[in-house]
Amino acid sequence: MAKLFKNAHLVCPERELSKDGWLVVDHGVITQSSFDEQTPPDEASMSKVIDCKGQIVGPGFVDMRVQSSDPGAEHIETLDILLTAATMHGITSLAILPSTEPVIDNAAMIDSILLRASRYKKARLYCYGAATKQMAGEQMAELGMMTQAGAIGFSTGNYSISDSQMMRRLMTYANMFDRPVMHHCEDLTLSEDMDMNEGETATRLGLIGQPAIAETIILQRDIELARLTGARYHASHISAAASVDVIRKAKAEGLTITADTAPPYFMLNEFSVSGFDSAAKLNPPLRSEADRKAIIEGLLDGTIDAIASDHMPIDPDEKAQPFSLASFGASGLDVFVPMSLKLKQTHDLSWVQLFALMSRNPARILGLEAGRLSIGAPADLVMINPNSAYILNASDFHSQSRITPFDGTPFEGKVTGCWVGGKNQF
């Protein structure tokens, strides 16, 4: 049963090691590696030997923000396809938002989705429970019973909770179960009828702008509430420079605040909207160039902990509309790894840094075993050939939803292998 990965360049973000070596996987876990031992095992004793010459091998990616359109809108994308597409990019764990139909706001929904996902034997699926019933922001959902069923955190999906008392109680209550509250920060009053980021571009296009402070105001409020309640708080898909500043300050104070962002916010800015391209209509909206640079700064200095795909399957009909009538969101699963590799290349990130942002940190935030190449860790692995150049082509997407503002973007690096619990995925 044992598999030897030899001649690999191993990257363990947990131990911050990046060097050539070998790895043995047996019964779904990592059992030996060159990090801990000098001599590799006899190849004859292995059931399989994988020569990883010229390849990077690291812990599988953990995507902490994925919208599934199944259950509820399987015509857009099914869970099976979603989990398959994930493994094609070396994503071995993903966490889905509760905004399905029906909403994942009770223990029975979590049970049923986890059971279905386990049958596919693809990427590992985890569920957030909805923070409020029906995601309406008015009544707390049964967080305790959802925790018992396996919820790894509580999310508001793409909605923001305006009511500060509700948010305070959610944080206080979630604290009992040691689970983070994941919030989409948006001041809905500043965001009314929003099409895109506020500023010159919006003015030229005649679209309604949302100021970046719509995000930061709610984030700042949440940080104060986290200070009051001692809660574990996570800010999702951060897009604004000012938000990066307030998170940096909160972390310096020692608050248990974490944050993620997604490729659009470090790769693109509001100019992508210029041709009324509805694929670039996102929430939070693409911001200014200064915001984009600040997001990258936040990723580099550790203020932003993680990169997530922010995958949002959209029916093409919902995007084939005048910009202001089109839906928000874009497909993220097929973009997540290529665009993060591009960030690594353009900003000279180390492999350890990249794997920290895409594997170790999200795993830590969600309390998962993933994100490390330690003995006893699950054998969730990704293999990358770093030296191949590609053009991102929406028609090649593995996910069924192919709406993307990144079509035609060149990048370097390709996922050449993926193992979940030691099982080869392709």
Place this chain on the structure above:
Amino acid sequence: MTEKQTSHHAHTLKSGHLLGIEGLGVDEITALLDRSLYFADIITSPSEPHDDVSKILHGVTVVNLFFENSTRTRVSFEVAAKKLGASILNISVSGSSVKKGETLVDTATTLNAMHPDILVVRHHAAGTPLLLSKHVSAAIINAGDGRHEHPTQALLDALTIKRSFGRIAGLKIAICGDIANSRVARSNLYLLGALGADLRFVAPSTLLPSDVEKLGVPVFTNLNEGIAGADIIMMLRLQKERMQGREIPSQHEYFNLFGLDSVSVDKLAGDAVIMHPGPMNRGVEIASSVADDPERSLITQQVEMGVAARMACLEALRPNGLARQKGR
């Protein structure tokens, strides 16, 4: 039942009122408790020869002034007053001039002009009994003011415990449920704490008032951890309006996490007992199998002891020989 320290001697309260447990001396608490034990013996074994207590409050007028609905507390005071020979009047809110727009103080002043001796007051606003005590010459007994105090409940709980265990000092007592909104929890904390009990609060984090641990009580947000090794578990009522998703997601989740059922109780010491100030929400904070367990439940005894404890309080505030400060 172990040795009892009943008192055959009436005593008085220094302030001339019973506004709360906080502020009472341990000597006053002990004296009230001893006297309660004396009355408890009398009411629980009427066939045995006893002192005639029916003259103790002869000629004394007690007024039940309840601004909040109550059956058990109001009736309990009424029975206690009658057993001591007092005349008692019940003023119900619905029929009173309060509904006609009269201020609280005016109502009290008007009543005071009729010279009642003792006013038993329940009101939804914390501090009302203290306010009234400054405007009337009658003695005030706080029968529950908002989230603040319910001193006679604490006294009857202590009486029930003392009759069951023979002591209070050293007993491990877990008070579980809606601590934030509970006057019973506060009064019991002061009273049982003063008598040396080892208390703890157990509640969902959203039903714990801020800085509660600064009152000197350990706090738990997990029922089974909080009640581990307890001699006594006091369950508090969770009001329906708290289960609408603001404080607690649902009744279902509350019972699942904080409801006392036979599974939790089985983990306790063999002689652990269950108390509840009532009225109970069966299937919310307590399962019927626990509430009705004759081996463990003291809930009915608590009601019985309420009369004895209130007899002691009324007696301690009887007008003759009191050094009460007149309000006006």
